[in-house]
Amino acid sequence: MKRVCVLPGDGIGPEVVSSAVKVLEAASDELEFVHADIGRTAYERHGSYLPGDTLKTMRECDSCLFGAVTTVESADYSSPVLTFRKELDLYANVRPVRNLVKISGRSPIDVVIVRENTEGMYTQNEVFDDIGVTTMRRVSRKASERIVGFAMRYARANGRRRITCVHKSNVLKASDGLFASTFRELMASGGIGLEADEQLVDSCALKLVTEPSAFDMIVTLNLYGDILSDVAAGVAGGLGFAPSGNIGDKHSVFEPAHGSAPDIAGRGVANPTAAILAGSMMLRHLGLSEDAGRIEGAVMQFYSSGHLTADLGGRHGSDSFTEHVLRNLRPGAQH
Numbered sequence: 001m002k003r004v005c006v007l008p009g010d011g012i013g014p015e016v017v018s019s020a021v022k023v024l025e026a027a028s029d030e031l032e033f034v035h036a037d038i039g040r041t042a043y044e045r046h047g048s049y050l051p052g053d054t055l056k057t058m059r060e061c062d063s064c065l066f067g068a069v070t071t072v073e074s075a076d077y078s079s080p081v082l083t084f085r086k087e088l089d090l091y092a093n094v095r096p097v098r099n100l101v102k103i104s105g106r107s108p109i110d111v112v113i114v115r116e117n118t119e120g121m122y123t124q125n126e127v128f129d130d131i132g133v134t135t136m137r138r139v140s141r142k143a144s145e146r147i148v149g150f151a152m153r154y155a156r157a158n159g160r161r162r163i164t165c166v167h168k169s170n171v172l173k174a175s176d177g178l179f180a181s182t183f184r185e186l187m188a189s190g191g192i193g194l195e196a197d198e199q200l201v202d203s204c205a206l207k208l209v210t211e212p213s214a215f216d217m218i219v220t221l222n223l224y225g226d227i228l229s230d231v232a233a234g235v236a237g238g239l240g241f242a243p244s245g246n247i248g249d250k251h252s253v254f255e256p257a258h259g260s261a262p263d264i265a266g267r268g269v270a271n272p273t274a275a276i277l278a279g280s281m282m283l284r285h286l287g288l289s290e291d292a293g294r295i296e297g298a299v300m301q302f303y304s305s306g307h308l309t310a311d312l313g314g315r316h317g318s319d320s321f322t323e324h325v326l327r328n329l330r331p332g333a334q335h
């Protein structure tokens with residue numbers, strides 16, 4: 001059995017996560033679930049956005065499924081997402097983006113974005129002086145090697161052939177230059193069978209929109225990966241489809257890439273697709289690929305039969321969508 005720590009969080013987090021847990025329970029009998037508080041809900045109950053007990057449970061479980069948290073405008077707030085990434089050393093952020101629904105006038109996209117998840121612009125070291133604020137941005141050889149190595153292993157394990165390293169070394173010569181040269185070195189020495197490519201981040205953003213098929217896999221620095229994964233998700237039809245995995249050597253946390261969307265919380269219209277696909281990514285990570293494949297099949301079947309969720313102008317809210325996916329999971333339902 002694998003133990004999964006479930007962190008519903010705020011806004012639509014609890015809605016999409018409860019749908020994902022139902023689907024995971026139906027697809028696999030290898031899982032047991034433990035619930036833990038995070039975000040505003042945790043603050044109200046325990047006085048902390050990421051209580052020590054929650055982190056402890058996250059560490060003890062085989063993996064975690066997280067919903068979303070609402071950012072609080074307050075000086076003492078720091079995102080629990082950034083804290084658990086740091087605390088659990090989740091150095092790789094993996095975001096596979098592809099179309100589930102054909103959108104007329106848009107080119108198909110099928111790209112995996114691997115983002116360095118521990119440093120770069122997220123070092124969060126900002127120094128005030130008389131003139132303004134200086135933000136420190138660390139790019140280390142160790143973290144660059146780790147993320148490029150991860151991307152290469154991921155490409156091999158998942159049948160990806162070309163890795164594009166995305167950076168801005170024409171301006172950030174030393175830091176992004178180090179990231180790019182680390183990529184070149186590792187691909188030259190260990191990248192047999194993989195194609196290495198490079199792109200500046202601005203032209204990558206453009207090309208993701210105009211010619212998304214140019215990309216198979218992207219490996220990039222933290223902030224670029226944050227932005228480019230939203231661009232790619234937009235091309236694929238919106239954040240409602242995009243799952244995300246935060247992966248380290250010991251721990252992992254899977255989440256929908258979207259936020260807590262408080263404006264639609266409690267209305268039953270949130271699209272649980274990204275949370276469910278985050279669950280199937282988690283199963284693959286735990287070695288339960290067959291169960292993961294069945295979940296992906298059941299979700300695809302919903303969309304390929306012409307159904308649409310409310311966020312895409314269709315009539316299926318969260319419950320109706322989940323019912324369809326559960327029905328598609330029953331033996332004999334998939335063809």
Ligand code: IPM
Nearest residue numbers: 079081082226227229244257
């Ligand atoms: C994401 C989010 C986070 C990030 C926020 C919530 C800190 O945008 O996971 O993409 O910037 O990494």
Ligand code: MG
Nearest residue numbers: 226227230257
């Ligand atoms: Mg983001």
